[in-house]
């Protein structure tokens with residue numbers, strides 16, 4: 001039995017949902033509402049001590065970290081192969097899973113603050129309640145980021161740096177796709193899956209960052225990704241709370 005602790009709009013959760021869908025695996029959903037800070041409540045930090053989603057429970061054994069989870073799914077359910085056989089291509093795949101975190105998620109998260117996170121919090125909570133949540137955050141690095149954002153938000157300069165980082169990532173993807181058709185070469189892989197949620201979020205935030213005239217190979221890759229049934233399934237997961245972000 002696979003149980004996924006996840007959130008509808010979380011990039012790292014979308015990554016795992018897409019991997020599960022590619023492999024045609026059945027899983028149970030445990031929705032953890034980030035906009036209500038459910039991720040920092042003891043009921044969930046017992047599952048993921050960092051207070052992040054996603055987490056995967058496979059027959060009672062828990063795993064955290066989205067890139068670890070998708071590699072575990074690949075090892076445990078290899079029938080639909082999502083990791084190249086060639087060692088160099090496998091290393092390339094891991095470069096993209098790594099960049100999905102270091103560049104994609106980090107910058108999408110910063111850019112989502114003013115647009116989605118802060119307005120959602122303001123609708124639901126008073127400033128004092130938001131301060132109080134800070135004391136419940138179990139993970140010092142996350143608490144520091146949350147505290148900084150409560151105090152200062154995300155500045156326009158930080159946002160521009162984040163868009164520049166996306167531009168860098170997408171230039172790198174364009175270059176890689178010259179040896180495609182996929183990011184790691186011949187085979188569609190976990191690397192393509194891992195970066196997909198960040199590309200989607202960038203498109204929602206600022207569609208011009210995906211200008212097809214500037215990066216035609218990436219535009220073609222993006223069309224092929226969005227046509228995949230697994231993409232459609234992973235990104236159409238219904239919000240169980242209908243409560244927005």
Ligand SMILES: N[C@@H](CCC(=O)N[C@@H](CS)C(=O)NCC(=O)O)C(=O)O
Pocket residue numbers: 010011012013034039051052053054064065066067101142
């Ligand atoms: N390195 C972690 C990062 C997980 C992460 O940052 N998850 C976000 C959602 S995409 C989260 O749960 N954030 C909770 C919060 O900001 O309080 C992974 O890849 O699983």
